[in-house]
Amino acid sequence: xxxxxxxxxxxxxxxxxxxxxxxxxxxxxxxxxxxxxxxxxxxxxxxxxxxxxxxxxxxxxxxxxxxxxxxxxxxxxxxxxxxxxxxxxxxxxxxxxxxxxxxxxxxxxx
Amino acid sequence: xxxxxxxxxxxxxxxxxxxxxxxxxxxxxxxxxxxxxxxxxxxxxxxxxxxxxxxxxxxxxxxxxxxxxxxxxxxxxxxxxxxxxxxxxxxxxxxxxxxxxxxxxxxxxxxxxxx
Numbered sequence: 659x660x661x662x663x664x665x666x667x668x669x670x671x672x673x674x675x676x677x678x679x680x681x682x683x684x685x686x687x688x689x690x691x692x693x694x695x696x697x698x699x700x701x702x703x704x705x706x707x708x709x710x711x712x713x714x715x716x717x718x719x720x721x722x723x724x725x726x727x728x729x730x731x732x733x734x735x736x737x738x739x740x741x742x743x744x745x746x747x748x749x750x751x752x753x754x755x756x757x758x759x760x761x762x763x764x765x766x767x768x
Numbered sequence: 769x770x771x772x773x774x775x776x777x778x779x780x781x782x783x784x785x786x787x788x789x790x791x792x793x794x795x796x797x798x799x800x801x802x803x804x805x806x807x808x809x810x811x812x813x814x815x816x817x818x819x820x821x822x823x824x825x826x827x828x829x830x831x832x833x834x835x836x837x838x839x840x841x842x843x844x845x846x847x848x849x850x851x852x853x854x855x856x857x858x859x860x861x862x863x864x865x866x867x868x869x870x871x872x873x874x875x876x877x878x879x880x881x882x883x
Contacts, residue, residue: 666809692872701774701861701874702812746811755802756863756872760811 661685664747664759673768677734681747681759684728688749688757691723693732696744696761705745706732737766770796772864774875781852781882789847789878791862797842798864802872803835806859818845852882 664681671677679693690709694702706721708714714721722731730747747759771794781787791801800819804812816832818824818839826832834856836848845864849856863874 664811694874699859699877699879701772701863701877704873755814755817758811763809 659684660760661757662747662749662759664762666760666762668763668765670765670767671737673737673739673766675737675766677732677737677741677764677766679732679734679745679747679762679764681730682728683730683749683757685749685751685757686725686728687751689752690750691721691730692748692750692756693719693721693730694746694748695741696746698743702746739766739768742766770864770866770873772798772862772873772875774862774878776878777876778879779881781880783853783882784851786848786850787852787880789849789860789862789880791845791847791864791875793843793864793866793873796864796866798845798866799842800865801839801845802863803837803845803847804861804863806861806877808859812861815847849880852880854882856880857882 662683693706696702708723711725718735720733742765744761744763746761748756750756773792775790803815806812815830816824816826818837820842824837839845861877863872865872
């Protein structure tokens with residue numbers, strides 16, 4: 659079993675829709691949770707960073723962590739074609755290596 | 769915000785030659801740098817972790833003599849692919865973090881093609 663599981667998709671939604679991306683993890687020692695966006699042939703870009711359980715909102719993006727169920731979510735409101743990318747969830751125990759999910763390929767159709 | 773510069777962005781080399789990839793943190797001191805490899809449509813696979821001034825820690829299955837990592841300063845880490853072969857062709861990405869900041873910053877990646 660992988661430490662961080664993520665549905666690879668692909669996921670295709672119309673412009674303006676709310677997108678829900680999810681991951682589960684198995685290591686209860688994980689304390690830090692991140693979402694990265696990666697465009698084709700580019701390095702990942704940090705979108706959201708959360709410590710422990712709770713919600714964090716930044717513009718159209720909301721990250722949620724539920725440590726009791728080991729569930730990580732990213733919501734994108736009013737999705738735009740420019741949001742089309744691969745989204746990677748990641749977790750770590752601290753200033754140590756990140757463990758990534760497989761990444762979900764998302765396409766927003768105009 | 770934190771910026772990590774990675775060079776070159778793309779390199780083509782002949783089999784048997786060595787290639788060096790540089791990763792620099794531009795506006796912060798990177799106590800730890802990570803090197804990843806990514807195959808098409810797959811996630812990032814951690815190759816090694818390097819701390820400034822000490823030997824890199826390699827993940828299981830990664831040949832340390834083939835993938836030489838040097839982290840000589842708090843702003844620079846290099847990955848050298850030695851005696852490259854076509855199966856080494858991949859997308860290599862570095863990331864860096866500084867003490868107290870857990871938002872790891874990634875470089876833009878290097879696409880290596882070995883012919």
